[in-house]
Amino acid sequence: MQGTAQTPSQPATAYAPTDRTVPTRSPDRASYDRELVHAILDEAYVCHLGFVRDGAPVVLPTLFARVGERLYVHGSTGSRPLRAAGQADPGLPVCLTVTHVDGLVLARSAFHHSINYRSVVVHGVAHDVTDPEEKRQALDALVDHVVPGRAADSRPANKKELAATAVLRLDLDEVSAKLRTGGVNDEPEDLALPHWAGVVPVQKTYGTPIPDPGLAPGTELPGYLP
Amino acid sequence: MQGTAQTPSQPATAYAPTDRTVPTRSPDRASYDRELVHAILDEAYVCHLGFVRDGAPVVLPTLFARVGERLYVHGSTGSRPLRAAGQADPGLPVCLTVTHVDGLVLARSAFHHSINYRSVVVHGVAHDVTDPEEKRQALDALVDHVVPGRAADSRPANKKELAATAVLRLDLDEVSAKLRTGGVNDEPEDLALPHWAGVVPVQKTYGTPIPDPGLAPGTELPGYLP
Numbered sequence A, B: 001m002q003g004t005a006q007t008p009s010q011p012a013t014a015y016a017p018t019d020r021t022v023p024t025r026s027p028d029r030a031s032y033d034r035e036l037v038h039a040i041l042d043e044a045y046v047c048h049l050g051f052v053r054d055g056a057p058v059v060l061p062t063l064f065a066r067v068g069e070r071l072y073v074h075g076s077t078g079s080r081p082l083r084a085a086g087q088a089d090p091g092l093p094v095c096l097t098v099t100h101v102d103g104l105v106l107a108r109s110a111f112h113h114s115i116n117y118r119s120v121v122v123h124g125v126a127h128d129v130t131d132p133e134e135k136r137q138a139l140d141a142l143v144d145h146v147v148p149g150r151a152a153d154s155r156p157a158n159k160k161e162l163a164a165t166a167v168l169r170l171d172l173d174e175v176s177a178k179l180r181t182g183g184v185n186d187e188p189e190d191l192a193l194p195h196w197a198g199v200v201p202v203q204k205t206y207g208t209p210i211p212d213p214g215l216a217p218g219t220e221l222p223g224y225l226p
Helices: A034-043 A080-087 A132-146 A159-164 B034-043 B080-087 B132-146 B159-164
Strands: A046-053 A056-067 A070-076 A092-106 A114-128 A165-171 A174-180 A198-206 B046-053 B056-067 B070-076 B092-106 B114-128 B165-171 B174-180 B198-206
Touching (some): A034 A114, A034 A174, A046 A070, A046 B046, A056 A132, A056 B046, A056 B056, A092 A165, A092 B056, A159 A165, B034 B174, B046 B070
Antiparallel strands (some): B046 B056, B056 B070, B114 B174
């Protein structure tokens, strides 16, 4: 990763584990590798954002984007987490989680059925982005995170729209990835059982783009679409 | 839905909205329809489970299954939420969220970019399943939720495996769905802009199953695989 305004010095190649990023279960599946964490985050555009409201947990799906060592989470100024972050001082404790399912692992035994997956869990305190320039960059990043190259090919937000949009910032600091890859782990005594065992790959695919019926004449499908 | 042992009387066709299931933003996207909620839940096998640990939110991806009006969440007896639920009395407050991304919505304006999605958010208190028969049924449901028909075609869990597996139960009571469907919502004054606008469908697809190299001779690919 190149140094940026947000990260002037070259960061370490791994995040430092903390008490809450070291899993109690399957610790061999955990990783703190910065490039791996970035790759898992960048492949997603929806995260699940957790926060505490009236003492109870709340988990909501939300669009997010990564800029260097910061994540930006999108929301309306009227939404609960954003209002809470704006009201809370010094910010809103959150847990931001991203998960990709890569395969269904079918073992001969019910017990060893599993999922191949890659996930990232970020703990931290989210802050309302108030600087207009940072907010504008974050919104561009959010659009480009869904479709790279799209922000430059759309009408930028105007002042009213910027004011109606809230953005939360969350630093990548207390972070871990967790992965399961590979095949079936059956017990030796089960290997001769007649049940099929193996992995069914799961992929995210894109269908044929459906143009808006009111497109301006001559508008072509852009090359950056998946 | 048919009445089951868990729900002896015919349930209402919709969940009753509560303060925390009525969204502050885009309330027109919310639904409490029971069949819709069930369909969204049943199409997924991974949920994001939120709970509070030391006052801070934690969100972890977890396998789950629905049996009537109950959800079951899988975990090791060593995992944090399961231990917390076992220790906590009367149970562990959780928020369980499931999200499907159905499409990328590209508007002419950056502001109106969006995602077509279907999500379900369940608030409640999770309890450790201690009854052996309920636990066995829940584990079958977890396997069948990933691949329908698979539980009957695998070696059932033995006593040691059952003891090593913890299952949490969460009743479907305080529940809402939220959806965005359809096309682009641009401002009238933006319709003539030269930017392509429309929806890119997103789908989950399955690849060719990869058999375990040690399959017993003559083991065929089962018909229930996706």
